[in-house]
Amino acid sequence: xxxxxxxxxxxxxxxxxxxxxxxxxxxxxxxxxxxxxxxxxxxxxxxxxxxxxxxxxxxxxxxxxxxxxxxxxxxxxxxxxxxxxxxxxxxxxxxxxxxxxxxxxxxxxxxxxxxxxxxxxxxxxxxxxxxxxxxxxxxxxxxxxxxxxxxxxxxxxxxxxxxxxxxxxxxxxxxxxxxxxxxxxxxxxxxxxxxxxxxxxxxxxxxxxxxxxxxxxxxxxxxxxxxxxxxxxxxxxxxxxxxxxxxxxxxxxxxxxxxxxxxxxxxxxxxxxxxxxxxxxxxxxxxxxxxxxxxxxxxxxxxxxxxx
Amino acid sequence: xxxxxxxxxxxxxxxxxxxxxxxxxxxxxxxxxxxxxxxxxxxxxxxxxxxxxxxxxxxxxxxxxxxxxxxxxxxxxxxxxxxxxxxxxxxxxxxxxxxxxxxxxxxxxxxxxxxxxxxxxxxxxxxxxxxxxxxxxxxxxxxxxxxxxxxxxxxxxxxxxxxxxxxxxxxxxxxxxxxxxxxxxxxxxxxxxxxxxxxxxxxxxxxxxxxxxxxxxxxxxxxxxxxxxxxxxxxxxxxxxxxxxxxxxxxxxxxxxxxxxxxxxxxxxxxxxxxxxxxxxxxxxxxxxxxxxxxxxxxxxxxxxxxxxxxxxxxxxxxxxxxxxxxxxxxxxxxxxxxxxxxxxxxxxx
Numbered sequence: 186x187x188x189x190x191x192x193x194x195x196x197x198x199x200x201x202x203x204x205x206x207x208x209x210x211x212x213x214x215x216x217x218x219x220x221x222x223x224x225x226x227x228x229x230x231x232x233x234x235x236x237x238x239x240x241x242x243x244x245x246x247x248x249x250x251x252x253x254x255x256x257x258x259x260x261x262x263x264x265x266x267x268x269x270x271x272x273x274x275x276x277x278x279x280x281x282x283x284x285x286x287x288x289x290x291x292x293x294x295x296x297x298x299x300x301x302x303x304x305x306x307x308x309x310x311x312x313x314x315x316x317x318x319x320x321x322x323x324x325x326x327x328x329x330x331x332x333x334x335x336x337x338x339x340x341x342x343x344x345x346x347x348x349x350x351x352x353x354x355x356x357x358x359x360x361x362x363x364x365x366x367x368x369x370x371x372x373x374x375x376x377x378x379x380x381x382x383x384x385x386x387x388x389x390x391x392x393x394x395x396x397x398x399x400x401x402x403x404x405x406x407x408x409x410x411x412x413x414x415x416x417x418x419x420x421x422x423x424x425x426x427x428x429x430x431x432x433x434x435x436x437x438x439x440x441x442x443x444x445x446x447x448x449x450x451x452x453x454x455x456x457x458x459x460x461x462x463x464x465x466x467x468x469x470x471x472x473x474x475x476x477x478x479x480x481x482x483x484x485x486x487x488x489x490x491x492x493x
Numbered sequence: 494x495x496x497x498x499x500x501x502x503x504x505x506x507x508x509x510x511x512x513x514x515x516x517x518x519x520x521x522x523x524x525x526x527x528x529x530x531x532x533x534x535x536x537x538x539x540x541x542x543x544x545x546x547x548x549x550x551x552x553x554x555x556x557x558x559x560x561x562x563x564x565x566x567x568x569x570x571x572x573x574x575x576x577x578x579x580x581x582x583x584x585x586x587x588x589x590x591x592x593x594x595x596x597x598x599x600x601x602x603x604x605x606x607x608x609x610x611x612x613x614x615x616x617x618x619x620x621x622x623x624x625x626x627x628x629x630x631x632x633x634x635x636x637x638x639x640x641x642x643x644x645x646x647x648x649x650x651x652x653x654x655x656x657x658x659x660x661x662x663x664x665x666x667x668x669x670x671x672x673x674x675x676x677x678x679x680x681x682x683x684x685x686x687x688x689x690x691x692x693x694x695x696x697x698x699x700x701x702x703x704x705x706x707x708x709x710x711x712x713x714x715x716x717x718x719x720x721x722x723x724x725x726x727x728x729x730x731x732x733x734x735x736x737x738x739x740x741x742x743x744x745x746x747x748x749x750x751x752x753x754x755x756x757x758x759x760x761x762x763x764x765x766x767x768x769x770x771x772x773x774x775x776x777x778x779x780x781x782x783x784x785x786x787x788x789x790x791x792x793x794x795x796x797x798x799x800x801x802x803x804x805x806x807x808x809x810x811x812x813x814x815x816x817x818x819x820x821x822x823x824x825x826x827x828x829x830x831x832x833x834x835x836x837x838x839x840x841x842x843x
Contacts, residue, residue: 202730204737216638220647223635224654226711230669233679251672251679293555300553307539307546312553319564321768322822325814326794327801328570329563335586348563351556381548410662413776417802428664435668436783464668471660479653482719 231468238262238461245455262462265454270444271422271430272463278342279409279427283470286346286408291401293351298359299385320353333418344418345411345426352407355400362396363389395481402478406471427467434460574600574812580805593808600812610813612788613796620702620773620792627706629766632717633755637747639718640725652722655715663776666712670704671695671784695781698789705777720758728754760837768825771817793817 412428801810
């Protein structure tokens with residue numbers, strides 16, 4: 186047997202330790218069935234939502250609700266939603282808040298994580314304790330609300346970003362990762378006269394791309410999914426982000442987004458199809474982004490879990 | 494006990510200085526220039542440390558300021574729990590605190606006589622127990638199954654799919670469930686087509702607690718496996734091999750090698766969960782309040798929201814929130830103590 190075929194064979198059938206007995210047929214089937222079931226449980230509902238959002242009105246009417254088997258595909262729901270009006274505006278708001286919020290959160294978190302990454306530096310213990318202590322107590326909804334109100338942040342987009350800008354857990358994960366980078370690297374740069382900021386930008390950050398990607402995703406998902414702050418701090422309907430519009434559509438039984446209600450009433454568009462399309466629009470960014478960062482999850486979480 | 498530099502007979506520096514070569518150098522220099530002064534070993538003068546570390550402090554400052562403003566200042570704001578807070582007494586919310594009358598613990602005694610508060614507490618505890626029993630073991634079981642799959646491709650795909658719902662917002666999760674299990678949902682339709690009577694899980698107050706647990710499992714069980722898989726990948730294969738040599742079969746190896754390896758992680762997560770017992774979820778319940786009614790869906794967090802933000806009874810809501818927070822801290826400390834008793838590390842060390 187040539188080395189090549191040997192290699193191919195070892196790739197096809199992963200190495201099994203000699204001491205382990207070969208899996209039984211029943212065990213293998215049960216395991217496979219279990220995993221397939223789990224995956225279907227996740228993907229099934231998503232499939233139904235996507236298919237319904239892509240179905241033309243007659244099909245939705247004929248089925249009388251959600252569509253499972255696609256019959257004819259139309260993008261009319263999406264083109265209507267995205268051609269201006271409440272949902273388009275909400276998407277702009279959500280994208281804006283997510284971009285600026287993530288940028289702000291990442292900036293302060295990376296700075297703090299680096300600032301805290303050298304044990305024994307002045308104030309290290311005090312700052313670390315002050316930060317970690319906030320993991321154990323929450324200030325409470327009411328005082329926070331009163332504070333945001335008296336700072337004059339209500340009805341501004343800042344109220345969606347500032348109160349929840351810092352995640353202590355994320356800072357600790359970043360810090361653990363930075364501390365894992367060999368100190369000789371930074372030490373030599375320091376001897377050459379590099380400032381701390383320069384070390385962070387040119388040495389530390391390029392080396393920690395994986396964890397930076399994961400933490401950015403965490404922050405971005407947080408901002409994208411948030412609706413509660415908007416619901417208590419904003420009163421202007423025009424400022425509402427996408428998740429809040431989705432709640433109004435589905436929970437409070439408003440049939441269709443403003444601007445499209447006429448089309449629904451006259452029977453041109455299906456309210457259900459529109460609602461499902463808004464849902465798909467709300468889940469697309471995270472569903473697209475997370476697989477790219479996925480391979481870093483374990484690494485990122487591990488550094489946090491072990492050294493945090 | 495303070496050790497002065499050079500107090501050891503062999504002239505070595507105390508261990509504290511070894512960790513920090515710069516500190517040791519600085520200490521030595523200080524000692525040379527002022528030999529009479531007693532300098533604590535390994536301790537660098539404040540001025541030197543400030544010059545050395547000010548950049549780091551400056552970098553940490555933005556987060557400290559944010560946390561001070563949005564975590565520590567509101568902590569002080571909890572004083573309104575001891576007042577009859579009136580937001581209209583002054584133009585600004587903060588100055589209104591100093592103008593509002595003090596009422597002592599009246600808000601708290603009101604809490605004890607409030608049946609709605611007790612109903613919210615009961616719901617919270619019931620949900621916590623359900624989550625502990627029905628949710629907590631799921632990621633462990635999933636991790637064990639995935640870990641026993643050897644093909645990397647299958648593992649990767651299964652994990653990728655199971656992680657996905659963690660990144661969906663609660664709004665999405667609740668909406669998906671409503672469209673599928675609700676009164677106009679897909680299951681109800683199918684049942685009606687076959688002549689069964691109406692079926693609406695989303696508005697059934699009795700089944701609500703199972704529904705929210707199922708939602709939590711759907712959303713986060715897949716995500717929960719990460720930490721267990723990480724712990725499992727750290728187990729040395731030597732242990733398995735040795736166990737196999739001693740004649741342990743598949744199940745015995747799982748019982749005696751795999752599960753003990755997970756023990757510290759399980760203990761840690763259990764401590765965290767118990768510490769968070771009174772926060773069973775907030776957005777999830779707020780979103781479904783309209784569907785099932787407050788009787789079944791009201792937990793402590795939503796009760797605070799309802800009383801404070803909706804009805805404007807800030808002082809009473811703050812009192813409930815404060816009581817919840819204090820009990821929460823006690824639970825963390827207690828659970829951690831318990832973990833120590835069991836010989837586990839818990840959240841922080843002894």
